[in-house]
Amino acid sequence: MPGGLFLRLAAFVVIVNVLALEPDKLAAGEEVTDFYNVVAPAGADPWLWSQNGWYYATVTTGGNVTLSRSRSLSNLGAAERKVVWTPSPETPAAKNLWAPELHRLEKAWYIYVAADDGANANHRMYVLENLADDPFKGEFVFKSKIVDPKDDRWAIDGTVLRVGERLFFVWSGWEGAEDIQQNLYIAAMSNPWILSGARVAISRPTLPWETKGAPPAVNEGPQVLVKDRRIHLIYSASGSWTDAYCLGRLTADIDADLLAPASWKKYEKPVFASVPGVYGPGHCSFTKSPDGREDWIVYHSARYRGAGWNRLLRAQPFSWDQDGFPRFGAPAPPDQPIKVPGGEPARQRYEAEAGSLVGAARVARQPSASRGAKVQFPGSADSTLTLVATVKEAGAYVVSIRYLNASDRKSSATQTLTVDDGPPLRVSYLFTGPADWSNQFVSVTLKTGPNRIRLGQGERMVEIDCLDITPGDR
Numbered sequence: 001m002p003g004g005l006f007l008r009l010a011a012f013v014v015i016v017n018v019l020a021l022e023p024d025k026l027a028a029g030e031e032v033t034d035f036y037n038v039v040a041p042a043g044a045d046p047w048l049w050s051q052n053g054w055y056y057a058t059v060t061t062g063g064n065v066t067l068s069r070s071r072s073l074s075n076l077g078a079a080e081r082k083v084v085w086t087p088s089p090e091t092p093a094a095k096n097l098w099a100p101e102l103h104r105l106e107k108a109w110y111i112y113v114a115a116d117d118g119a120n121a122n123h124r125m126y127v128l129e130n131l132a133d134d135p136f137k138g139e140f141v142f143k144s145k146i147v148d149p150k151d152d153r154w155a156i157d158g159t160v161l162r163v164g165e166r167l168f169f170v171w172s173g174w175e176g177a178e179d180i181q182q183n184l185y186i187a188a189m190s191n192p193w194i195l196s197g198a199r200v201a202i203s204r205p206t207l208p209w210e211t212k213g214a215p216p217a218v219n220e221g222p223q224v225l226v227k228d229r230r231i232h233l234i235y236s237a238s239g240s241w242t243d244a245y246c247l248g249r250l251t252a253d254i255d256a257d258l259l260a261p262a263s264w265k266k267y268e269k270p271v272f273a274s275v276p277g278v279y280g281p282g283h284c285s286f287t288k289s290p291d292g293r294e295d296w297i298v299y300h301s302a303r304y305r306g307a308g309w310n311r312l313l314r315a316q317p318f319s320w321d322q323d324g325f326p327r328f329g330a331p332a333p334p335d336q337p338i339k340v341p342g343g344e345p346a347r348q349r350y351e352a353e354a355g356s357l358v359g360a361a362r363v364a365r366q367p368s369a370s371r372g373a374k375v376q377f378p379g380s381a382d383s384t385l386t387l388v389a390t391v392k393e394a395g396a397y398v399v400s401i402r403y404l405n406a407s408d409r410k411s412s413a414t415q416t417l418t419v420d421d422g423p424p425l426r427v428s429y430l431f432t433g434p435a436d437w438s439n440q441f442v443s444v445t446l447k448t449g450p451n452r453i454r455l456g457q458g459e460r461m462v463e464i465d466c467l468d469i470t471p472g473d474r
Helices: 003-021
Strands: 031-032 046-052 054-058 067-071 080-084 097-104 108-114 124-130 141-146 157-163 166-174 181-191 200-205 215-226 228-236 246-253 279-288 295-302 312-320 347-349 354-359 363-365 373-377 384-393 395-403 413-419 425-429 432-448 449-457 462-471
Touching: 046 097, 046 279, 054 097, 067 097, 080 124, 080 295, 097 157, 108 354, 124 157, 157 181, 157 215, 166 215, 200 228, 200 246, 200 373, 215 279, 228 279, 384 462, 395 425, 413 432, 413 462, 425 432
Parallel strands: 181 215, 246 279
Antiparallel strands: 031 347, 046 054, 054 067, 067 080, 097 108, 108 124, 124 141, 157 166, 166 181, 181 200, 215 228, 228 246, 279 295, 295 312, 347 462, 354 384, 363 373, 373 462, 384 449, 395 432, 395 462, 413 425, 413 449
16 A cells, blocks of 8 residues: 555545544534524423513413523523412313413412403403512412403403503403404402403404404514503414414504504504515513613514424514614524623534534535534434534533424434433434424533533434533523
């Protein structure tokens, strides 16, 4: 064998051995201050309340009320979760629990949630109460059905509008007993669980962009924004099962008679609607960045085109125009990272294609990936990807994994994640389709210095773009 060829082969063997046996020599992560905009891979009807450095969040679960808490807005998918109320069976509020909201009112915590007895026509709004200072402590107990006793009709998506010392309840409901159209209603409250007057309709879905998917035509999910003595109700319109689901806006002066329909002016166009890659954005909530300086909208959207009620959560900042009206713009392009909320720490990003691959795992080009490449796990049991994350402080961290799952039958895919020689953690990836990236979040404990993070093949094919590592809640 010629000497030059022998030397080249020997050098190749050394390189292969380094990659296979010394993953701590792999490329270091890059410090970034942005993130890919999926803050939870599943969820609908998000609600956030921030207090004492925590984001308290709820989403629709169907069978109970689950409260989450996180110090990070961009990592809501890794939040600590606690079931705070499970309804008694065979009661009017036993099933189909939708869109719970947590509010702090009169030195107590209240959760407003829609529920029925298994028949959608019997959906009504209910109130839970917790007298503890911390909503993660104490106990939420059933307080009351909240209803206009003279006009007890179908009701969902209730929220509370507070103007000085006055409370108003705003919700979506039917005018009669048939599922033809959902209107927005408002009523005065005498306390957090009792209405003090009749309901008044303040919005009906009449514009073309409010009636996609009808019947029923839909106005629902009202949310409150107040600025410069104006009240804005941001609501969802058109069928939630369609890609045409979007957000509209009602506005009233804060000094107006809020129980008079004429006080509310509807903006003639949607204020937030689908764009390529983000379909059916709706049922939003509003919050501040951790440093309190930025306004953020948190919303759900379909996981992929035509996904209907299979949804995930996204978040992005918004601004205000010179006249005091919110400017949401368009949903952030999903393949372009956005800046992390103000006050959140920088993160380390590790590109999957820079890791050590074993078995059938392979690098493939993907223009929408962070660096134009991804790692495919085609299903071989011995396939692994190893990266080395180096941290300055031992403790809790969150690994955010950007992935695609285009498996047959729209099934979930799985992998295992191990840190050094620790026990394997099962990671599940919901179906995304071939082009709609999502994020999955895994809480881990890392030691000071280098940590080997290994993803192993589980069930079905999955494709990995990159891993972001951020400090966890402490």
